Amino acid sequence: MAKKKLQPTDYWAQYIVRTQSDGKDYIYALVRRKYSVDDIEPKGPGEYLGVGEEDRFEKITDNDPESDTFGKRIPKPDSQPIGKKLKYTLAYNKQNIDDFKKMCGAVGTPFGETRFYYKFKERTITAESSDEFWTLAWNEAHKRFIHGKQVIEIEQTNKHDNRPRSA
Numbered sequence: 001m002a003k004k005k006l007q008p009t010d011y012w013a014q015y016i017v018r019t020q021s022d023g024k025d026y027i028y029a030l031v032r033r034k035y036s037v038d039d040i041e042p043k044g045p046g047e048y049l050g051v052g053e054e055d056r057f058e059k060i061t062d063n064d065p066e067s068d069t070f071g072k073r074i075p076k077p078d079s080q081p082i083g084k085k086l087k088y089t090l091a092y093n094k095q096n097i098d099d100f101k102k103m104c105g106a107v108g109t110p111f112g113e114t115r116f117y118y119k120f121k122e123r124t125i126t127a128e129s130s131d132e133f134w135t136l137a138w139n140e141a142h143k144r145f146i147h148g149k150q151v152i153e154i155e156q157t158n159k160h161d162n163r164p165r166s167a
Helices: 094-101 130-135 138-145
Strands: 011-021 024-036 047-049 051-057 059-061 073-075 081-088 115-119 124-126
Touching: 011 138, 024 094, 115 130, 115 138
Parallel strands: 011 115
Antiparallel strands: 011 024, 024 047, 051 081, 059 073, 115 124
C-alpha cells in the first residue's frame, strides 16, 4: 500500500526561513506533523521541508590524460562519504508561499507561534512581522537589515556649563 502523501495542512511550521543562493530566492521550514490545532508531534527534532542533503566525497586531481576531466578535481573513486552538503529545493514562488502560509500559526502546545527568519550570508535576522516577511523583496530586506544605517541620536540641551573655570 502506498504511503499517504502529506499536504501542507498536515504540518505546522515551527519556523520558516527565506534565503538566497546563487542569485535565486528559496524558502524552507522546520515542520512538525500536525494532527489538530492542539496536537502537534512533540517527539523528535521535526523535519525540514525545502532543504535536501547530498553526500560529499573526498576529491582528488584527475591525472588521466585520456579523461575528459584531466587536471580537474573529481570525487575519489570508491570513497565513502565524508560529510553532507545542504541544498535548497523549494523556490520562493507563489505556490510555495501559499503552501507555507497554510503551515503557519499559533498552536495550543508548548511550541507557541511560527517564527519567521531571513537567512543572509552575514547573519540570520528575525522578521519584524509575518506580513512583511511574505511581501518584502529580498534585496530590500538585505538593504534594510544588513546595509541599513543606524541613526544615533544624541540628546542636546541648551543648558550652560556652570562649572568654574581656571584661568
